[in-house]
Amino acid sequence: MAKQIENKSLQKLANLRRQHKGLINLMPLQTGGMLTDAAKEALTEFGDGYSVCDFCQGSLCNVTNPPIRDFVQELLPQFLGCEVATITHGAREAKFMVMHSLAKPGDSILVDANRHYTTVVAAERVGLHVIEVPHSGHPEFRVDVNEYAPLIKEHAPKLILLTYPDGNYGNLPDAGRLGEIAQEYNIPYILNGAYAVGRMPVSMEEIGADFIIGSGHKSMASAGPVGVLGRKKKWEEIVLRKSGKYSNKEIELLGCTVRGVPLITLIASFPYVKERVNNWGEQTSKAQWFSTELEKLGFKQLGEKPHRHDLLHFDAPVLYEISKRVRERGYFLYKELKERGIWGPQPGMTRSFKLSTFAADRQQLGVVIDSFKAILNKYS
Amino acid sequence: MAKQIENKSLQKLANLRRQHKGLINLMPLQTGGMLTDAAKEALTEFGDGYSVCDFCQGSLCNVTNPPIRDFVQELLPQFLGCEVATITHGAREAKFMVMHSLAKPGDSILVDANRHYTTVVAAERVGLHVIEVPHSGHPEFRVDVNEYAPLIKEHAPKLILLTYPDGNYGNLPDAGRLGEIAQEYNIPYILNGAYAVGRMPVSMEEIGADFIIGSGHKSMASAGPVGVLGRKKKWEEIVLRKSGKYSNKEIELLGCTVRGVPLITLIASFPYVKERVNNWGEQTSKAQWFSTELEKLGFKQLGEKPHRHDLLHFDAPVLYEISKRVRERGYFLYKELKERGIWGPQPGMTRSFKLSTFAADRQQLGVVIDSFKAILNKYS
Numbered sequence: 048m049a050k051q052i053e054n055k056s057l058q059k060l061a062n063l064r065r066q067h068k069g070l071i072n073l074m075p076l077q078t079g080g081m082l083t084d085a086a087k088e089a090l091t092e093f094g095d096g097y098s099v100c101d102f103c104q105g106s107l108c109n110v111t112n113p114p115i116r117d118f119v120q121e122l123l124p125q126f127l128g129c130e131v132a133t134i135t136h137g138a139r140e141a142k143f144m145v146m147h148s149l150a151k152p153g154d155s156i157l158v159d160a161n162r163h164y165t166t167v168v169a170a171e172r173v174g175l176h177v178i179e180v181p182h183s184g185h186p187e188f189r190v191d192v193n194e195y196a197p198l199i200k201e202h203a204p205k206l207i208l209l210t211y212p213d214g215n216y217g218n219l220p221d222a223g224r225l226g227e228i229a230q231e232y233n234i235p236y237i238l239n240g241a242y243a244v245g246r247m248p249v250s251m252e253e254i255g256a257d258f259i260i261g262s263g264h265k266s267m268a269s270a271g272p273v274g275v276l277g278r279k280k281k282w283e284e285i286v287l288r289k290s291g292k293y294s295n296k297e298i299e300l301l302g303c304t305v306r307g308v309p310l311i312t313l314i315a316s317f318p319y320v321k322e323r324v325n326n327w328g329e330q331t332s333k334a335q336w337f338s339t340e341l342e343k344l345g346f347k348q349l350g351e352k353p354h355r356h357d358l359l360h361f362d363a364p365v366l367y368e369i370s371k372r373v374r375e376r377g378y379f380l381y382k383e384l385k386e387r388g389i390w391g392p393q394p395g396m397t398r399s400f401k402l403s404t405f406a407a408d409r410q411q412l413g414v415v416i417d418s419f420k421a422i423l424n425k426y427s
Numbered sequence: 428m429a430k431q432i433e434n435k436s437l438q439k440l441a442n443l444r445r446q447h448k449g450l451i452n453l454m455p456l457q458t459g460g461m462l463t464d465a466a467k468e469a470l471t472e473f474g475d476g477y478s479v480c481d482f483c484q485g486s487l488c489n490v491t492n493p494p495i496r497d498f499v500q501e502l503l504p505q506f507l508g509c510e511v512a513t514i515t516h517g518a519r520e521a522k523f524m525v526m527h528s529l530a531k532p533g534d535s536i537l538v539d540a541n542r543h544y545t546t547v548v549a550a551e552r553v554g555l556h557v558i559e560v561p562h563s564g565h566p567e568f569r570v571d572v573n574e575y576a577p578l579i580k581e582h583a584p585k586l587i588l589l590t591y592p593d594g595n596y597g598n599l600p601d602a603g604r605l606g607e608i609a610q611e612y613n614i615p616y617i618l619n620g621a622y623a624v625g626r627m628p629v630s631m632e633e634i635g636a637d638f639i640i641g642s643g644h645k646s647m648a649s650a651g652p653v654g655v656l657g658r659k660k661k662w663e664e665i666v667l668r669k670s671g672k673y674s675n676k677e678i679e680l681l682g683c684t685v686r687g688v689p690l691i692t693l694i695a696s697f698p699y700v701k702e703r704v705n706n707w708g709e710q711t712s713k714a715q716w717f718s719t720e721l722e723k724l725g726f727k728q729l730g731e732k733p734h735r736h737d738l739l740h741f742d743a744p745v746l747y748e749i750s751k752r753v754r755e756r757g758y759f760l761y762k763e764l765k766e767r768g769i770w771g772p773q774p775g776m777t778r779s780f781k782l783s784t785f786a787a788d789r790q791q792l793g794v795v796i797d798s799f800k801a802i803l804n805k806y807s
Binding site: 136171 | 433436437439441442444445446447448454456457459460462465466467468469470471472473474475476477478479480481482492493494497498501502505516517519520523544545547548549551552644645648649650651652653670671672673676678679681682684685686687688689691694695697698701774
């Protein structure tokens with residue numbers, strides 16, 4: 048590489064700034080991961096590498112200062128409604144960990160058709176066949192969990208997984224009913240709650256799952272990446288089996304996972320997150336109102352109706368028509384919204400796009416609705 | 428859990444603070460991971476979950492804003508002396524990724540006896556037999572890489588790995604000679620440079636390795652956890668093989684790895700880290716001087732002499748004798764040093780302990796030497 052190119056690349060590394068600071072944030076990946084003030088302070092305090100390990104005695108989840116042990120061993124299991132919990136690098140890494148422990152290459156896993164792409168990639172990494180329980184298609188994309196039963200009989204999968212809710216439509220399938228099916232067929236059941244845990248009340252025990260997975264950066268007001276994995280105690284010896292050579296090191300965690308600052312933000316935000324799930328009624332009512340208002344503009348909300356989650360997906364043929372005749376093509380929407388102080392739909396998307404109403408209040412959502420109106424007027 | 432215990436645990440989560448702030452830091456895990464001012468700013472700017480993904484088009488290492496692509500595709504390979512590079516969750520996760528891609532359960536891997544424990548645990552996670560090239564034992568613990576050759580012939584391992592330097596003694600075995608052996612036997616060679624990359628000049632190509640692994644939080648002035656994996660291009664299709672279903676998603680990365688703030692600190696600190704490796708001569712001379720001074724006090728430096736790395740391990744029988752007759756037992760040393768503004772040896776350790784001179788200047792190390800003298804005088 049020529050020195051000149053290198054210098055240019057190095058220069059870009061100086062003064063790293065986000066362009067979306069201070070905007071009304073509707074970006075589905077981000078609305079549940081905004082830090083609390085406590086987490087921001089913890090971030091600065093524990094920024095230096097390996098700061099959380101000052102008083103480590105050999106196991107991350109046993110560190111008492113900072114209070115990782117209390118968080119992981121007491122608070123987190125209670126919050127997740129499970130017997131034991133662990134920290135992971137994220138939801139996808141938790142899925143891989145469970146699949147890698149409970150299944151062998153060539154085995155099958157049965158998942159919902161709305162699963163996140165990382166469910167498939169984690170299964171591929173283990174060498175599993177992925178079988179999908181179909182959804183109902185456009186416009187609702189509902190998954191009927193009763194369809195798991197015949198597929199279990201047909202394929203004898205080693206594991207089943209349900210995405211609750213899925214990240215595309217924000218649908219909440221009947222997770223509790225699937226718990227009954229899992230029990231009936233005696234098959235380990237993973238609930239991927241990356242968009243549930245930390246946003247809404249959810250209990251692994253009530254649902255009857257064997258594993259519950261959450262994402263710190265997606266839904267628990269944490270820096271990324273960090274995840275949580277709750278489970279029944281009976282899986283402890285398998286999923287958290289210890290090294291033959293190092294009796295205090297869990298093989299699937301490679302000893303320790305998040306030995307750094309995302310874990311501290313997860314802990315610092317937890318008291319707030321624990322409380323905010325109690326406001327879920329207002330969150331869903333806000334999402335429904337917003338969806339109704341946007342449908343009045345000619346957009347069509349996909350997924351379940353009335354909607355029971357802040358994650359919303361809209362078909363917007365009217366915006367797509369505009370994108371075909373403007374210079375910026377699909378990027379016009381991103382630009383128009385940004386000029387109005389709003390950040391949310393993936394830049395370039397107009398035909399259909401996803402939004403989350405989780406972090407915005409009704410007044411801010413009113414601004415969003417008015418902005419969509421203004422944009423439509425401008426181009427009509 | 429009773430409500431009272433829960434409240435007590437929740438209270439501990441408020442106001443998270445480090446006890447070792449502002450001390451002279453000699454903690455081997457931490458001296459290479461202290462953030463630059465630029466990294467501290469980036470930490471705050473990109474603290475919110477999934478901030479680095481504002482402009483993601485489907486692949487973390489292709490994000491141009493922040494300039495992840497330039498960093499990963501241009502700057503990092505040049506820095507590591509390799510053809511291609513990737514971001515990982517850390518050094519251990521990089522080792523697992525390579526082992527999991529190149530070897531099958533039941534295969535063997537040949538490693539040095541000074542390897543980090545995570546080398547063994549990563550191999551266990553894949554199901555590999557670990558064969559160790561012995562070290563020379565107390566006090567030098569040297570690894571003679573020529574001993575790899577007969578063990579390669581005997582065991583036909585799928586991979587060889589060298590720890591450069593090891594984290595226990597800071598020994599730097601002849602990595603280049605092992606490169607020749609690897610070539611002679613045509614066997615993929617992993618260089619674990621978790622304590623080298625970011626501290627000292629090191630080039631995968633010059634050494635003749637197939638993979639080079641570094642740790643952001645250990646040696647690249649980054650928040651934890653984050654790592655780097657450099658490799659020859661010929662391994663790209665195997666280690667970074669794509670998902671059959673999602674053609675832009677790497678299976679071993681589960682799509683993306685460090686989708687958050689540790690990566691930003693790695694990038695923000697990089698211009699500084701790139702320069703600091705050029706001061707390695709002064710770093711080793713400082714370490715040698717410090718070691719000589721501590722040996723004058725009756726401590727015995729283990730590992731290679733003269734030492735060529737800032738990571739130092741001392742036998743300290745004189746401190747151990749004291750620990751046997753004081754109330755705090757082994758913790759007296761931690762306490763005495765902390766009172767003098769110094770943090771380094773693992774709390775509880777006195778018989779032998781590890782220190783790193785990397786982050787302290789000569790004046791500070793003078794304070795450390797004088798403090799050890801004063802402690803010895805106090806208890807003599």
